[in-house]
Amino acid sequence: MQNPTLSRRDLLAAGGATLAGLALLNSRFAYAAPLQAGEEVIPWLDQMTENLEPQAIVNQLVWEEVDSWITPNDKFFGIAHYEWPEIDAKTWQLEVTGLVKKPLALTLDQIKARKKQEVTFTIECSGNTGLPFFGGGIGNAKWGGTSLATLLKEAGVQDKGIEVVFYGTDEGEQTVREIAMKQNFARSMSIQDAMNPNNLLCYEMNGAALPQPNGFPLRLIAPGWYGIANVKWLKRIEVRNTRFMGHFMARDYVTIRKEDHNGTTVWTETSVGRALLKSAPVRVVRQDGKVTIQGAAWGAPIKGVEVKIDNGNWQAAKLDNTQKGDFAWKFWTLDWTMPKAGEHTITARATDTAGNVQPAMTDPVIANKQTYWESNGQITRRVKIA
Numbered sequence: 001m002q003n004p005t006l007s008r009r010d011l012l013a014a015g016g017a018t019l020a021g022l023a024l025l026n027s028r029f030a031y032a033a034p035l036q037a038g039e040e041v042i043p044w045l046d047q048m049t050e051n052l053e054p055q056a057i058v059n060q061l062v063w064e065e066v067d068s069w070i071t072p073n074d075k076f077f078g079i080a081h082y083e084w085p086e087i088d089a090k091t092w093q094l095e096v097t098g099l100v101k102k103p104l105a106l107t108l109d110q111i112k113a114r115k116k117q118e119v120t121f122t123i124e125c126s127g128n129t130g131l132p133f134f135g136g137g138i139g140n141a142k143w144g145g146t147s148l149a150t151l152l153k154e155a156g157v158q159d160k161g162i163e164v165v166f167y168g169t170d171e172g173e174q175t176v177r178e179i180a181m182k183q184n185f186a187r188s189m190s191i192q193d194a195m196n197p198n199n200l201l202c203y204e205m206n207g208a209a210l211p212q213p214n215g216f217p218l219r220l221i222a223p224g225w226y227g228i229a230n231v232k233w234l235k236r237i238e239v240r241n242t243r244f245m246g247h248f249m250a251r252d253y254v255t256i257r258k259e260d261h262n263g264t265t266v267w268t269e270t271s272v273g274r275a276l277l278k279s280a281p282v283r284v285v286r287q288d289g290k291v292t293i294q295g296a297a298w299g300a301p302i303k304g305v306e307v308k309i310d311n312g313n314w315q316a317a318k319l320d321n322t323q324k325g326d327f328a329w330k331f332w333t334l335d336w337t338m339p340k341a342g343e344h345t346i347t348a349r350a351t352d353t354a355g356n357v358q359p360a361m362t363d364p365v366i367a368n369k370q371t372y373w374e375s376n377g378q379i380t381r382r383v384k385i386a
């Protein structure tokens with residue numbers, strides 16, 4: 001354990017010099033494993049992940065090592081802002097409280113006895129690729145659980161209820177105006193968003209019991225939302241009559257941006273919520289002298305991906321349509337014919353079925369963003385062809 005007290009927050013506060021030092025701790029790039037027999041991975045020259053431990057971010061995805069569409073549980077990233085609670089499922093209960101006609105308290109067995117529903121969903125931390133050492137905050141899993149909307153309907157939301165708050169078991173202290181508050185990790189949604197039939201009270205991940213780092217015994221899975229909305233180690237769901245302004249809604253995970261309004265610059269602060277269209281080159285491989293660029297695209301139903309090598313034209317990548325799911329990443333490939341020896345850049349951009357195009361890094365929506373959240377700009381990686 002290199003640095004037992006180093007938290008993500010410390011890292012962010014520490015700034016550039018420390019980050020450069022931390023980069024030296026990284027060693028995972030040496031272990032890039034071939035995807036298929038005979039395939040040789042040509043490693044990226046640029047670094048996207050660093051294994052800093054123990055800390056708030058664990059087990060980052062190593063892009064070069066991705067060898068399945070489903071990310072195995074033991075290779076799935078994990079994030080905890082306060083602590084990693086160990087919960088005894090025998091004594092644990094989920095409370096449904098607040099402005100409901102019939103408050104509920106359910107054991108894990110009672111939740112598992114309800115109708116089961118599954119969704120394959122690529123969960124990405126909204127901070128992913130927004131920081132130099134954090135590019136592996138993403139994974140794709142098949143989540144199993146029971147419908148949140150059905151449970152809320154059973155509890156019966158009162159007419160004055162407008163907001164649903166999800167509280168984790170993990171707690172920490174937040175200070176606002178010198179008032180120190182001990183509070184649970186919490187995020188909220190409007191009633192309408194909470195009632196989306198895709199939302200799961202999830203107890204299963206890739207067919208196994210939800211692992212402890214990913215929220216055992218129960219977590220919210222909100223397909224189409226960034227990681228932060230998917231509250232782990234759930235303990236209480238509460239319906240309220242005002243918008244909820246907890247730390248992770250209103251102070252952290254807030255995107256600060258300069259926007260143009262009729263020629264004047266206005267500053268905006270928005271809470272991180274729905275996932276955004278994004279793609280990334282996964283790795284470059286060589287087999288029998290043939291070079292292929294492999295990648296992934298996610299964040300919205302994907303219509304296409306284009307790839308630009310150096311300053312060349314955008315070329316259409318081939319989508320792998322064998323794996324389906326509007327909330328899951330799509331893999332793609334591009335044959336790289338006759339690459340010249342030397343260093344190259346590879347940039348990917350995705351288009352969704354609604355026609356939106358993933359923004360360039362220079363697009364004002366990205367360039368005028370002052371915080372690292374929601375960094376869905378086009379990703380460029382560097383590679384050297386021998």
Ligand SMILES: Nc1nc2c(c(=O)[nH]1)N[C@H]1C(S)=C(S)[C@@H](COP(=O)(O)O)O[C@H]1N2
Nearest residue numbers: 077078079080081125168214227230231232
């Ligand atoms: N209770 C609780 N839930 C949480 C968090 C947390 O710190 N506490 N982190 C969130 C963040 S920032 C992300 S990106 C996702 C990550 O999910 P994973 O750890 O299963 O990959 O969990 C979210 N749910």
Ligand SMILES: [Mo]
Nearest residue numbers: 125126227228
């Ligand atoms: Mo996150």
